[in-house]
Amino acid sequence: MKHSVVIYLVKRFLRFDKEQPFIFISALLAFLGITLGVMVLLIAMALMNGFDKEFKHKLTIMNYPLTILPKFYGSVNENLLIDLESKFPHLKFSPYVQSSVMARSGRKLEGGYLFGVNFDDEKSVNSVLKKAINGHHFKKFDVLIGHSLKEEFDLNTNDKLMYIFTNVEPGGLSITPKIKRFRVRSVFDSGLSAYDKAYSYTTLASLQLILNMPRNEYDGIHIYSQNPHEDIKRIQKALPITTTVKGWWEDNLNFFAALEMEKTSLFIVLMLIILIAAINIISSLLMTVMNRRGEIALLLSLGATTSEVKKVFLYLGVVIGIGGIIAGTVLGLSGIWILSNFDIVSLPKDVYPTSTLPLDLSLSDFFMIIIGAFVIVVASSYYPAKKASEVDILTVLRNE
Numbered sequence: 001m002k003h004s005v006v007i008y009l010v011k012r013f014l015r016f017d018k019e020q021p022f023i024f025i026s027a028l029l030a031f032l033g034i035t036l037g038v039m040v041l042l043i044a045m046a047l048m049n050g051f052d053k054e055f056k057h058k059l060t061i062m063n064y065p066l067t068i069l070p071k072f073y074g075s076v077n078e079n080l081l082i083d084l085e086s087k088f089p090h091l092k093f094s095p096y097v098q099s100s101v102m103a104r105s106g107r108k109l110e111g112g113y114l115f116g117v118n119f120d121d122e123k124s125v126n127s128v129l130k131k132a133i134n135g136h137h138f139k140k141f142d143v144l145i146g147h148s149l150k151e152e153f154d155l156n157t158n159d160k161l162m163y164i165f166t167n168v169e170p171g172g173l174s175i176t177p178k179i180k181r182f183r184v185r186s187v188f189d190s191g192l193s194a195y196d197k198a199y200s201y202t203t204l205a206s207l208q209l210i211l212n213m214p215r216n217e218y219d220g221i222h223i224y225s226q227n228p229h230e231d232i233k234r235i236q237k238a239l240p241i242t243t244t245v246k247g248w249w250e251d252n253l254n255f256f257a258a259l260e261m262e263k264t265s266l267f268i269v270l271m272l273i274i275l276i277a278a279i280n281i282i283s284s285l286l287m288t289v290m291n292r293r294g295e296i297a298l299l300l301s302l303g304a305t306t307s308e309v310k311k312v313f314l315y316l317g318v319v320i321g322i323g324g325i326i327a328g329t330v331l332g333l334s335g336i337w338i339l340s341n342f343d344i345v346s347l348p349k350d351v352y353p354t355s356t357l358p359l360d361l362s363l364s365d366f367f368m369i370i371i372g373a374f375v376i377v378v379a380s381s382y383y384p385a386k387k388a389s390e391v392d393i394l395t396v397l398r399n400e
Contacts, residue, residue, distance in 0.1 A: 026284035031324045033277025038328025038373055039335065041270045045365040046336050048263040050358030055259070061128050062195045063248040065228035066235065068221040070243050078216040080243065087238050091231065092224040094121035097207045102164040103145075103200065105153035112149075112198035114163055116207025117222075119144075125224035129201065132188035140206050143182035146196030147189040159184050163200075165210065180210055267368075274373050277324065278380035281317050285384030288316070310385040317381025325373050336361060 068084075070076050081095055097116035102109050119138050123130040132144055143161060155161060165178040182202060190196055208215055225231040228247050235245045249256070338344070340359045 026280050026287065027320055030277050030280035030284055031320050031327075033280060034274055034321055034324025034373060034377065035328040035331065037270065037273035037277055038325055038369060039332040040273065041267070041369045042329065042332030042361060042366070043335050043339070043359075044266055044270055045263070045369065046359040046361035047357065048259070048266060049362055049365065050360040052256070052259050052263070053360050054358040056256070058190060058192050059252055060228075060248050061126060062190050062192060062199070063251060064125060064222040065225045065248055066223040066232055067246050067248075068223065068235070068239065068243055069246060070220070071241075076218045076220055076243060078218075080240070081218075081221060084221070084235070084238065088231070088235065092121075092124040094118065094125045094222045094224075095204065095218040096122075096220055096222055097204060097211065097213060098219045099207060099211060100166040101200070103149065103153070104162040104164060105155065108153055110149060110152065110197060112200060114143075114165075114207065115199065115201045116204045117201055118204050119201075122201070122222075125222050128190045129188050132186045136186045138185055138203055140203055140209075141180065141182050142185040142202065142206075144186050144188060144201040145184055146199055147187055148193045148196035149200070150184075150187050152197065155184050157184055157186065178210060182206075271372060271376075274376050278321070278376045281320055281377065281380045282384055284320070285313055285317050285381065286387065288313070288384075313385035314378075314381050317384065318377060321374070321377025321381065325370060325377070328373075329370065333361075 068076060068080075076095070078095075081093060084091075085093055094117060099114050099116075100111070101114045102111055104110075119129075119133050123133050129144065138144070143163075145155070145161065149155075153161070160181045161184055162179060162181050165180070188196070204218075205215070207213075223231075223235070223245075232245055232247050239245060336359050339357050344357075
């Protein structure tokens with residue numbers, strides 16, 4: 001049996017049969033199931049990758065790529081800063097002082113952290129703060145607050161905001177917390193509500209004065225690096241034993257591990273849609289085999305080999321499956337393009353790092369979906385094709 005005859009039979013078996021309409025309907029359902037499965041998988045993986053990338057970008061900025069911290073008995077000072085700046089001229093450094101605080105406005109209280117920074121240095125290591133710092137001159141006891149804190153306390157520029165420090169100082173027969181009013185100079189918006197509410201920034205000199213710290217000592221140094229995973233190793237070697245360096249990812253390992261597990265689980269669950277559709281391919285091809293037993297027996301009696309008969313039904317299943325994969329790919333990529341270019345879905349900004357759907361389909365995920373769907377289609381087509389090649393010629397021709 002020539003290849004052209006195999007193609008002819010595949011086309012013939014794909015046609016609608018009035019006497020056996022359910023066979024065609026089953027094949028159509030298999031086609032639609034694979035189309036739907038591939039489309040949903042592509043969009044879902046693009047969404048998971050988009051959120052993963054968006055969270056990583058935001059967290060890298062607000063947690064800073066790298067941070068130098070003192071060990072239990074160490075300290076970070078100006079001499080160390082100068083030494084690092086000379087050894088790593090390609091990196092940006094911003095020393096800081098930090099204190100736990102309670103922000104109070106009226107009867108409302110909100111816990112968080114107040115950072116004392118040099119705003120000129122901070123602009124080079126934090127792109128979110130850079131937007132809020134530009135055009136503003138921060139004087140002593142001026143503060144830069146997050147958008148979420150501004151909304152919660154209903155504050156405006158130049159309003160006063162009270163900070164209650166966890167440090168205490170003696171006052172007569174008791175100890176009292178330190179309290180200081182700051183003037184709101186500007187507002188930043190990172191897209192992460194928790195950070196916008198918890199983080200505030202003032203001048204380095206202001207917080208050093210309140211905490212009674214020397215001007216040449218810091219709680220740590222924020223570092224901007226384009227390759228933090230590589231730079232962290234070089235910086236660690238250059239640091240004294242009294243200090244250490246930490247990457248932004250070290251505080252978020254569990255979060256991103258959960259995201260990766262969620263992505264894997266979603267991929268497996270949605271791949272089941274394609275698997276269920278593949279069952280329809282099996283049932284459709286088996287019904288075709290049962291319905292065409294006489295024709296199969298006749299072909300075998302005329303000299304067709306079992307491998308050629310097997311090839312006919314294998315091609316038949318693959319055509320249905322590949323048709324569904326192609327249609328699902330076109331619809332999936334179209335859906336990604338539409339969702340990326342049109343503001344159809346709006347997300348609550350206080351929950352997610354963006355108000356629009358972030359979509360980013362990686363090539364590895366794309367090929368994994370296509371290859372996985374193809375393997376399922378071929379595997380589901382093989383058994384019916386094998387059964388077709390095992391038709392008993394004498395029994396079938398005698399009965400018919």
